[in-house]
Amino acid sequence: VLAPTRLRKRIAVVGAGPAGLACAVSAAERGHAVTLFDAAEETGGQLNVARRVPGKEEFDETVRYFRVQLAEHGVDVRLGKPVTAADLPEDAYDEVVLATGVTPRVPAIPGVDHPSVVGYLDVLRDQAPVGRRVAVIGAGGIGFDVAAHLTDSGDGASLDAGTYFRHWGVDTTYATPGGLREAERPATPRTVHLIQRKTGKVGAGLGKTTGWIHRTELRHRGVTTVAGATYDRIDDEGLHLTVDGEQRVLAVDTVVLCAGQEPRRDLYEELLAAGRAPHLIGGADVAAELDAKRAIKQGTELAATL
Numbered sequence: 001v002l003a004p005t006r007l008r009k010r011i012a013v014v015g016a017g018p019a020g021l022a023c024a025v026s027a028a029e030r031g032h033a034v035t036l037f038d039a040a041e042e043t044g045g046q047l048n049v050a051r052r053v054p055g056k057e058e059f060d061e062t063v064r065y066f067r068v069q070l071a072e073h074g075v076d077v078r079l080g081k082p083v084t085a086a087d088l089p090e091d092a093y094d095e096v097v098l099a100t101g102v103t104p105r106v107p108a109i110p111g112v113d114h115p116s117v118v119g120y121l122d123v124l125r126d127q128a129p130v131g132r133r134v135a136v137i138g139a140g141g142i143g144f145d146v147a148a149h150l151t152d153s154g155d156g157a158s159l160d161a162g163t164y165f166r167h168w169g170v171d172t173t174y175a176t177p178g179g180l181r182e183a184e185r186p187a188t189p190r191t192v193h194l195i196q197r198k199t200g201k202v203g204a205g206l207g208k209t210t211g212w213i214h215r216t217e218l219r220h221r222g223v224t225t226v227a228g229a230t231y232d233r234i235d236d237e238g239l240h241l242t243v244d245g246e247q248r249v250l251a252v253d254t255v256v257l258c259a260g261q262e263p264r265r266d267l268y269e270e271l272l273a274a275g276r277a278p279h280l281i282g283g284a285d286v287a288a289e290l291d292a293k294r295a296i297k298q299g300t301e302l303a304a305t306l
Contacts, residue, residue, distance in 0.1 A: 017045020019282025020099030022299030102261035111234035131253020138258035
């Protein structure tokens, strides 16, 4: 439990993703007057993207929790309008916290503007149409999430234990030796190639205790992985690669960019130029592999110091 503040401040938090939500709720809980801004029409930020990935539906509850807490602690929530420095006058706010998140990185690949190319936000957030043959550029956590989303059979295995056990060949009646049975794997709706520039193991940066299951699941779904790739170009034929000195073409309908993120700091630079000293948290601070736990922790810790 955070200690109550002895000096009530007027705090503006810009960005209603996990870092901004945690900071706004925690600061309000301490007794500060908090205004939370976001250009989107709803709170949640990247949580609203993550919760559409099969197996990450628990983020529904994270978003619900924060929405309840915002109301419970009287946070003034202002949505649906981009925020500029003019919206944050010095005489209106004692502290400004920027949790403005990230913007997807667009790699410098010839043909990256081809009509077949979409970003991960287009796929996960905006439900952009995706063909049956897909190349995913970038094999970090988001690349794995996109591959899982695109190859999901839609039978709700992540929400139904019986379906999940059938997929993995688990006999819960123990009528078979070792409680194992023939796995029942549904057909996947797409052929997906997951590609990375690095030469190491694909998915090496995933969680130590959970990475193996993500890699195994995608292997069961027929996802092929390519490491050490150089992206030559994208055109009507598909994605042209060079791997181990050999040129190849992946004849795909859609190329999904999951090539990392850049911190979104436009407003931060604008405020600095005006002589202000805003706080920076979440993806706007460090745009490395997105991590909701880290963002929530950082937002809460900042609120404890305000």
